[in-house]
Amino acid sequence: MLSIHKLWVPSYFHDIPMCCLMKTTSRCESSNSMFKVTSGSTNTLVQFLMCFDTAIDNQRYNQRVVEFKSKSTTCSFKIGLHLEVHAAKIYTQTIFKDVQKEIYNCMINCFITNVDVVDNFKVYTVSQMDNRSDFVNHFKVSVHMLEHSYECSCMGFTRVGYLCRHIFCVFRLHQIKNIPDRYISNCWRKGSLPSHVYSLSQRLSVDNMEVSVLRNEVADCVNECVDHLAFNVDGLSSFNQKMKELKGGIS
Structure with missing residues (x-):
């Protein structure tokens, strides 16, 4: 194992995009664990397919619950920066907690100690302190002044898929209030799954008759509109009134 440590030690993969990476072994283990609940080795093919449908329905239901909680629950803020508020709007709750930790640490433990200008780049030295207020590490954040792009020597965004505390520290200096779209991974966004995953045709037997499709x-x-207006009283009232008008026109 030591002779091939460059193939498995994480520090050798800082420059390789690894966010959302799922290892083959973990994928197999999670799939086996999920299907063991509803299926067994003695099942026939028909029984397995029935168990498979049940497992998928359970997954979609759980995902639906998580999506609803993520959209309807108000996050608690530690600092109240615009960056923190914007992160709460775009990220799922699980990822927001990780991003919030980075934003919090950029305020408490990170300080810009030096700035160099090289060609079209500004290179900020961000010093990081530990809990005893001792500087324990220094990172370089390169800012391309023409393209407004940011890159940190810790390669946090490349490895995990969201910005690190060192770049947030530079954002704070530049008074940037929103996280740029190029640094927001689609897989971490709220509502990242397409809406057709939750459609009736996906949950029930497929009927290709024109009237059934319509x-x-x-x-x-209707479900998407209600979900979107879940906590908007004025919007729900207006939508309800229009639905009643349509219903009256039909009757």
């Missing part, structure tokens, strides 16, 4: 589309559209 009925499912109408039901999905």
